[in-house]
Amino acid sequence: MAEPLSVALVGIGKIARDQHIPALNADPDWTLAATVSRSGGVDGVENFADLPQMLEARPDIGVVSLAVPPVPRFAMAAAAIGAGRHVMLEKPPGATLAECHALSAQAQAAGVTLHATWHSRMAHGVAAAKEWLAERELKRLRVTWKEDVRRWHPGQEWIWQAGGLGVFDPGINALSILTEILPAPVHLSRAVLDFPGNRDTPIAAELDFAHPGGAEVSAVFDWRQEGPQTWDIEAETDAGTMRLSDGGATFRAEGAAPVEGPDREYPRLYARMAELVRAGTSEVDLAPMVHVADAFTLGRRRVVEPFDW
Known part of the structure; x- marks a missing residue:
């Protein structure tokens, strides 16, 4: 060893x-x-x-x-x-x-x-979703990423400051999965960003993407979700439907065995890092960040109620 x-x-x-x-x-x-x-x-x-x-x-x-x-x-x-x-x-x-x-x-x-690193790509169901979509024609895909910022970022002011990304801090996890599982890349075509009146970063976002095959691809991120938290990706294809839930941990699709398991995202990240160091190579995929940058460039800004802890 x-x-x-x-x-x-x-x-x-x-x-x-x-x-x-x-x-x-x-x-x-x-x-x-x-x-x-x-x-x-x-x-x-x-x-x-x-x-x-x-x-x-x-x-x-x-x-x-x-x-x-x-x-x-x-x-x-x-x-x-x-x-x-x-x-x-x-x-x-x-x-x-x-x-x-x-x-x-x-x-x-x-x-x-x-x-x-993109830890959400290491979730249990992501590889299965990528394999399932590779063999089918995508018709529609919807990302729903809604969580409670007070629960996951208690008192962390940096996320509301310029450069902190706001709701894109968790939203980029969804985008990291999206860019991993889609057989063909998409690019942002429309965005609406909701900024609290007293903050520099958005609390919610609506995104639409252009797909080379004409599929409808969209995402909604929201940091105001109370109660059950939602981290889902649902896809409709010419040969059935697929659902990734629990942030990518659970995979369900027509004609495929279900996949789920305990959280192993960070152990897998460090295992990958060890492989890269010993092989003398790097891994820098910036595709999820491109979508975030495009959202801030293209997005229409809406001012919503102030946010306080």
């Missing part, structure tokens, strides 16, 4: 504690060798107040995983790549497409791995 890879996890917030740390602790391919956080690290793991300090003190750590908000991520990723470290990016991989292209070029020049 190959030696475990040492990783420094930057940003010890909710997503790190809920997903990254359990995934790393359960994987013999990885050793959580250090954390970088101003608000506290992980028991038994060396913590640093900032990334430059860690890079200087721990040249033995070859991988940096960035679980920080998108706006500060570029400078951190560039510093890690400049120090010769492999870099794993939480979604979205950056605040802008230009930043991501710059990081990709820098990583290629430095000969290190850059992995732009």
Whole structure:
């Protein structure tokens, strides 16, 4: 068995504690060798107040995983790549497409791995949905991604600030699945974005896409959902219907065996990162970010009631 890879996890917030740390602790391919956080690290793991300090003190750590908000991520990723470290990016991989292209070029020049991760693509039903759609003619596809921002981002002001993406923070998860499972790419043709009067980012969005075969493809994202949460993708084809639910974890379709299972998204991300590092390659797919950028460019803005916690 190959030696475990040492990783420094930057940003010890909710997503790190809920997903990254359990995934790393359960994987013999990885050793959580250090954390970088101003608000506290992980028991038994060396913590640093900032990334430059860690890079200087721990040249033995070859991988940096960035679980920080998108706006500060570029400078951190560039510093890690400049120090010769492999870099794993939480979604979205950056605040802008230009930043991501710059990081990709820098990583290629430095000969290190850059992995732009899309955790929802690792959900149990996604591969089955991709295979099922590949053999059929799509007629209609509808994405419904509605959740309660107070439940999933309690008190996190950065998501409402410029660069924080607002409802596209979860919505980009749906777009990452959409761009993975469709046999033919689509592009945005219409968008309506609802902005709270006191916020810089949208709380809801309606999207329509142009499909090369004329299929109707649309999405609705909303952060005001109370009660049951909805993360569904439904498709109609010339040979039956398909439904991905629970954020891609559950697959049901006519003529196909159902697929479902426990959450393994982040363990699969780290397994993929280990493969890329050992192979000396990178993986930077920006297709989901293109749709988000197009929505902000093309979208019609509607001002809705202010949002407060």
